Amino acid sequence: MDAYLLIDFGSTYTKLTAIDIKKEEILATSKDITTIEEDIMIGFNKAYNKLLKDLEGKEVNFVRRLACSSAAGGLKMIAIGLVPELTAEAAKRAALGAGARVLKTYSYELTNIEMKEIKKSDIDIILLAGGTDGGNKECVIHNAKMLVKHGINIPVVVAGNKGANDDISELFSDADIPYFIAENVMPKLNSLNVEPAREEIRKIFMNRIVDAKGLTNAEEYINGILMPTPAAVLKAARVLSEGSDKEEGIGEVVVIDIGGATTDVHSIADGDPTKAGVTLRGLEEPLAKRTVEGDLGMRYSALSLWEAAGTRKIKKYLKNKELDVEENCTLRSKDIMMVPKTEDEVDFDESMARIATEIAMERHCGYVEPVYSPLGVVYTQYGKDLMEVKYMIGTGGVLVHSKDAGNILQAGKFSKENLNSLRPQRAKLLLDKTYILSSMGLLAEELPDLAVRIMKKYLVEIDYKEDKEDKEDKENDYIDEKKIELFKQQFKDAQSFDNHCSGEF
The missing domain is CATH 3.30.420.40 (ATPase, nucleotide binding domain)
Known part of the structure; x- marks a missing residue:
């Protein structure tokens, strides 16, 4: 066969x-x-x-x-832009979407101290951006000169103000710096264009990085190393969500990948406000978004997970509240190949996984902020609204081997503890039980219809066991909704209801 x-x-x-x-x-x-x-x-x-x-x-x-x-260590990059919240953030998103680990993001004009830091970094590629087309080009040219001055000799993807490309091309050519010109990651203010830069990063990965990673021997046996693993997972998520030429997709999805060093979250969703009366602010969000949380891992990053979450938050999920959190996190960071065997070890691993899921999802998803005005409360949204996403898909060893993977994923859903976070509310839970997401991303490059059908077939729908607190929350939500409906019946429309609430409080 x-x-x-x-x-x-x-x-x-x-x-x-x-x-x-x-x-x-x-x-x-x-x-x-x-x-x-x-x-x-x-x-x-x-x-x-x-x-x-x-x-x-x-x-x-x-x-x-x-x-x-x-x-x-995968594909390691730094991203350089102009304004931290704009072109620097756009460059970071382009790199993350290409499957890279972004070690650091720099903005404004680079200093000599920053250049020494960059030169010492163990990175594979630099993404150089800055300025909208027709806007500021002095900053990106200055940063290109700094790369030349400090003798940088790794591939640079240039994806900034197109008006600076001629000057940068001349600078890098004279200095023998390998460079690749891509379209601006932000051609207009707050408008993202990350796909061209992602494609250039992927080409460099295939053509150059393979040798540096010691994968040459593998290339002799296989037809090609097509992309970094995170990019393959993102590709799989996108084709599953959107479908292919002959196969329907399943709709908006979020993929949570819990690993030893990082927790990655991929979302395929437009992220527009799902509730009326919410104003969207900030940088445009990509349809296919990936975030990497380097301080949320099960082994390499166990201590940083403890620092990010705190002892009380981890103990919230533990069955055995007497376990020493610091001691257990230290043990895992020193023994990265540790396999949990006892009931307490499994309990601690799963508590870590729930915390990693909760924090990673909170960072990935958008949030709303209430602003009080003469007309009542106005809500402003920053980032993606993922409340109506249809599916949350879990992958990674701790989920695959867990007897209660549903409860781990459930920690990433909307919670009354953080009402402003726009995390999924009613998403169905799927599990990548056979570790196929990365392989399906590869298959989708050549046989996308087949990849979609296989994922539909092998991704397993899972439930979660509701504990007492979950049930009480659901009951309270139901009661709250009934109260709101009764209030609304007293007023002609939602605006008069909002005005009444703002007057009450």
Whole structure:
């Protein structure tokens, strides 16, 4: 039978998925430790032998072998822009959407101190932006000169004011700095255009970074390393949400990927206000958005998760309140390969996962702020409104191995504890039980219809067990809604209702 072999050279594990392209089935999956320090093919071969064992008795012909990678720390970048909230933020979003880890964002004119910091950074690419088209070009040219002055010799994607491109091209050509010109990430004020920069980053990843990451041996065996792993997950989420030429999508989705070092959130949604009377402010949000929380991880970042959440917040989710939070987080940060065995260890891991989900979703989603005016309360929205998203999809080891993955994902939903956060309210919960999202992103590059059908088939819908507090919250919500309806019946329209409320308080 003809099959695709889809490979994810992850930072911890190398994961393989074999797909029967005619029967549209997963034939087998396997994984083993990624061996980037030695030869990446050692870990691959171990995983491949496990896969062949599962395929015994089947005549499989791998017609295509496609791969993605986040090995050796993945694709590491810095983003440089003009104003922190505008072009610098736009550059950061472009880099994140390309599957990169953005180590730092710089704004305004770079200083010598900042350049020394950049030069010491272990980065693969620089994204240089700044200024809208026809706007300020002095800043981006200054920053290009600083890169030349300090002898930067890594690829630079230039995606700023197009009026500066000729000067920057001359500067970088004379200095032999490898550079690539893309369209401005913000051609007009508050208007994003991140796809061209993302595509250039992806090309550099495929053509140059593969050698630097020690993946050359793998390239001899496979048809190509197409993209960083996070970009593959984002691609899978997008094609599942929007559909393909022949397959309907499932609608707006959020993907939560909880890892040892980071918690990534991907959303495919326009994010416009879902409630009447809300004004949208701030930088335009991309349809396909990715955020990476480097301080929210299950192993490498366990201590920073504790610092971000605090002891009381982690204990809120623990069954055994006597567990020492600092001690347990320290243990996990020192033993990154730790597998929970006891009931307390599982309990602590799942509590960490719920905290990671809660905080990562709060940071990813938008929020509303009430503004008091003579006409009553006016609400302003910043970021994406994801309250009406249809599905939340969980992936990552802690979710896959959990007996209660639904409760972990539930922590990322809307909560009365933070009424201003626009997190999903009624989303159905799906689980990537077979680690297929990254592989489906690869498959979608060549066979998008098939990728959509397989994801619909293999993503498992899950429930969550309501605890007493959840049930009380739902009952209170119902009572609150009834009260509001009774109030509204006393007034002719919503505006008079709002005016009455503002007068009352």
